[in-house]
Amino acid sequence: MMKNESVINVKNLTKEYVIEEKESGLWSAVKSLFKRKKRKIVALDNISFSVNEGEFIGVIGPNGAGKSTLMKILTGVLFPTKGHVSVNGKDPHKNRLEIAKEYGVVFGNKSNLLWDIAVIDSFELSKSIYKIPDHVYEENLKYFAKNLGISKLLKQPVRKLSLGERMKCEIANAFLHNPKLVFLDEPTIGLDVLSKDSVRSFLRKINKERKTTIILTTHDMKDISELCERVILINEGRIIYDGTLSDLERKFYSKRKIRILFSASYPKIEEFSADGVLHVEKNGEEYLLVVELKKIKLKEFVQKILSKYKVADFHVEGIELAEIIKEIYRK
Amino acid sequence: MLISYALIKSKLISNFAYRWESIGVILASAVEMLIVFYLWSAIFSWNNATEINGFTLTSIITYSVVAIFIRLICDTVIDGEMNYDVKTGDIIVMLSRPISIRTHYLSSAIGYFIFNLLFKFPLAFVIAILIGIIIPGLDTFLLFILSIFNSFLLLFAICFIIGSLAILLNEETWSLWFLIDALSLLFGGFFIPLVFFPDWIQAISYLLPFHAIYSTPLLIYVGKTSGIDALLSIFVQIVWIIALFIIGGFVVEKGLRRIEAQGG
Numbered sequence: 174m175m176k177n178e179s180v181i182n183v184k185n186l187t188k189e190y191v192i193e194e195k196e197s198g199l200w201s202a203v204k205s206l207f208k209r210k211k212r213k214i215v216a217l218d219n220i221s222f223s224v225n226e227g228e229f230i231g232v233i234g235p236n237g238a239g240k241s242t243l244m245k246i247l248t249g250v251l252f253p254t255k256g257h258v259s260v261n262g263k264d265p266h267k268n269r270l271e272i273a274k275e276y277g278v279v280f281g282n283k284s285n286l287l288w289d290i291a292v293i294d295s296f297e298l299s300k301s302i303y304k305i306p307d308h309v310y311e312e313n314l315k316y317f318a319k320n321l322g323i324s325k326l327l328k329q330p331v332r333k334l335s336l337g338e339r340m341k342c343e344i345a346n347a348f349l350h351n352p353k354l355v356f357l358d359e360p361t362i363g364l365d366v367l368s369k370d371s372v373r374s375f376l377r378k379i380n381k382e383r384k385t386t387i388i389l390t391t392h393d394m395k396d397i398s399e400l401c402e403r404v405i406l407i408n409e410g411r412i413i414y415d416g417t418l419s420d421l422e423r424k425f426y427s428k429r430k431i432r433i434l435f436s437a438s439y440p441k442i443e444e445f446s447a448d449g450v451l452h453v454e455k456n457g458e459e460y461l462l463v464v465e466l467k468k469i470k471l472k473e474f475v476q477k478i479l480s481k482y483k484v485a486d487f488h489v490e491g492i493e494l495a496e497i498i499k500e501i502y503r504k
Numbered sequence: 505m506l507i508s509y510a511l512i513k514s515k516l517i518s519n520f521a522y523r524w525e526s527i528g529v530i531l532a533s534a535v536e537m538l539i540v541f542y543l544w545s546a547i548f549s550w551n552n553a554t555e556i557n558g559f560t561l562t563s564i565i566t567y568s569v570v571a572i573f574i575r576l577i578c579d580t581v582i583d584g585e586m587n588y589d590v591k592t593g594d595i596i597v598m599l600s601r602p603i604s605i606r607t608h609y610l611s612s613a614i615g616y617f618i619f620n621l622l623f624k625f626p627l628a629f630v631i632a633i634l635i636g637i638i639i640p641g642l643d644t645f646l647l648f649i650l651s652i653f654n655s656f657l658l659l660f661a662i663c664f665i666i667g668s669l670a671i672l673l674n675e676e677t678w679s680l681w682f683l684i685d686a687l688s689l690l691f692g693g694f695f696i697p698l699v700f701f702p703d704w705i706q707a708i709s710y711l712l713p714f715h716a717i718y719s720t721p722l723l724i725y726v727g728k729t730s731g732i733d734a735l736l737s738i739f740v741q742i743v744w745i746i747a748l749f750i751i752g753g754f755v756v757e758k759g760l761r762r763i764e765a766q767g768g
Contacts, residue, residue, distance in 0.1 A: 251764050252764045270602050270604065283592075283594055283596065284594075285601075289517075291517075294514055295514070297510065302510060
């Protein structure tokens, strides 16, 4: 891969913060007037990756892992302590105002739209700030009205919108100037299922149709499984996985859940204990077994149970992505 | 780009959304105008004076009422806005836009100033006329308008420095405004003209920018400075505007370095 083909290039990036510790209590507050305790935090620790045009990347990790710091460095808001970052071939920090025209961004818990004015007035503001030509602007308004269903919201002030409605407008605003690159920092946070669905289908569509490169952080694994082909997993400032979603699942996906309903006798939990059976629990009449495929042949294991006991119903299922991630975080 | 017209327009629209809230502020100013009217009337009748320090009763009432008027019109709320944006972390959003932080806040302040001119100015001016101020000639009035525009820019520049200190120190600084405001009322000749003060206060006041905010447009309005002197005093305002903008630019740059290093 040629180097200049990638939209984002990050090499050995490290970000350290020096934070002031604020202790509780009045006396500490008085002391802090004269002397402050400072502490160094490593938010990102020597990370490297690159992103190609048109990719849809999900960045996941527990709270405080460094996801938001990474987004702020890529948008040029923060500068790196060490390492090299380039966005569209430029250093985002040194060219902050210039690079800001080339990307769109949504910070999920902040608002880019002005609170007191109608949504359409905020869009007009973006039209002027990003110098969007009339025909592009009109075309995009139609596109967003159709694909996000926001045409009825345009004349309302932002403060009167629900969170889901507001987020749809925020996302439209981020895509208004046809950016080739869009950062979405937790765009689905706090949304209901329907709003999430429509946001996801919009993002999927625009990524396909316009080849927009999208970097998304989220805590919702459904966002990842429905949208992102590639996942970057960050924990404690380090990238612990970078690759396709299916590889991630395969890598951590050697476990199965077996749910069984017995019709006559209820076996004791201990009767199932064997090498490779990781977990057994009984919820009312239903038994739940978690087995490790590397140690147990699933077919034989199930046949043994079926022949030994009277079984009314059973099914085998995979472990959900969310649970895989939870396990990785714990390690 | 020093200002963004679209942003000014947006801010103007949002201020109009809250226009009825400013009625309270206008009424408060009307009450203050009444207080200074009766205060000066009492002082003059108690002394049986026709003139104090070169001011007649009508001209001193005009001076004090117009002072209140200027404070109503030129007030910017930028220091509070910047403090709020630092506290909530919204400052990060500003930095992700392709306009500079000063363009953002200056446009916001101008939007508010235009709202004040369109909404507060006519209402407050009618009240001032009812109280009985002198109406100057057109040329004086135009110079006055020019000088209160400069007063607005001076107040903006000071508030911008206070707001930038909030970015730099990552602490709330809006209470600093109360100190600066009090100093500006004294050394700016807001309550009483500077000639009423002892020499040393007058000497200090000319070393500070505050006289350019209040004293300059007020002396133009009541006709104490006119012609070349008026233009000269407006020139002094512009020098102070440039100086304070440079200081503000320096502090905000330092503040942005801190954000870039430490985050919100």
